[in-house]
Amino acid sequence: MSSTPKHVAIIMDGNGRWAQQRGLPRLAGHEAGSKSIERCVQACLDTGVQYLTLYAFSSENWKRPALEVNGLMLLLENFLNQKRDEMVREGIRLHHIGRIHELPSVCQRKLREAMEATASNTKLHFTLALSYSGRTEILDAVQSLACDAAAGKLDPNAITAEVFESRLNTAGIPDPDLLIRTSGEMRISNFLLWQLSYTEIHVTKKFWPEFDREDFLAALEDYKSRSRRFGGV
Numbered sequence: 001m002s003s004t005p006k007h008v009a010i011i012m013d014g015n016g017r018w019a020q021q022r023g024l025p026r027l028a029g030h031e032a033g034s035k036s037i038e039r040c041v042q043a044c045l046d047t048g049v050q051y052l053t054l055y056a057f058s059s060e061n062w063k064r065p066a067l068e069v070n071g072l073m074l075l076l077e078n079f080l081n082q083k084r085d086e087m088v089r090e091g092i093r094l095h096h097i098g099r100i101h102e103l104p105s106v107c108q109r110k111l112r113e114a115m116e117a118t119a120s121n122t123k124l125h126f127t128l129a130l131s132y133s134g135r136t137e138i139l140d141a142v143q144s145l146a147c148d149a150a151a152g153k154l155d156p157n158a159i160t161a162e163v164f165e166s167r168l169n170t171a172g173i174p175d176p177d178l179l180i181r182t183s184g185e186m187r188i189s190n191f192l193l194w195q196l197s198y199t200e201i202h203v204t205k206k207f208w209p210e211f212d213r214e215d216f217l218a219a220l221e222d223y224k225s226r227s228r229r230f231g232g233v
């Protein structure tokens with residue numbers, strides 16, 4: 001049996017369908033989804049989960065209508081404005097993964113400011129995946145290793161799993177123990193492809209905006225019932 005997971009990763013899915021069911025614009029679903037983030041962060045603080053990683057915006061999400069993309073960026077900006085001081089107070093350290101340079105400059109600045117302000121915190125490592133794609137992350141790591149090898153700075157035979165991991169966006173962050181996906185879809189959707197190799201998966205039919213503290217605690221209980229063998233016996 002397992003104990004409380006050290007690292008929980010979440011694919012926050014179903015914002016659009018939640019809004020559609022209520023006759024609301026999709027952005028209303030994303031706005032309600034921001035409240036679910038607050039509930040999960042609090043639940044992590046209360047239960048001792050040390051790492052929380054959220055798939056907030058994928059590389060593929062840029063293909064959505066400009067109105068939705070701009071609205072999501074504004075939500076991110078507002079979230080960082082409103083939550084920065086609270087994160088500092090609560091011992092939360094903010095990280096990001098993904099191609100941050102692709103975000104609007106105001107979001108990049110707010111992220112940098114919040115990361116600097118929370119840099120000495122250790123209670124909860126809170127990572128936002130933004131303009132993130134697992135395949136791109138792996139390709140970027142491979143390119144950086146290949147460049148070093150071609151320049152004679154790295155022996156190709158010395159490329160171990162640890163060396164490879166040190167080139168990923170998640171360097172220094174342990175692999176997720178538990179992946180939660182809302183809205184019932186059974187997919188990884190290009191999220192943390194390397195890191196999820198041995199992660200336990202919990203899928204709930206609930207849409208992300210309705211995912212509450214009880215649902216989070218139920219996912220932790222489900223995780224505790226799993227026997228993790230990492231390919232062994």
Ligand code: FPP
Nearest residue numbers: 012013014015016017033034056075076079
């Ligand atoms: C997936 O639902 C969700 C997203 C693409 C965005 C997630 C963003 C938030 C929860 C809020 C903004 C983030 C921060 C950090 C404040 P979907 O729209 O794909 O749902 P659907 O499959 O029902 O259409």
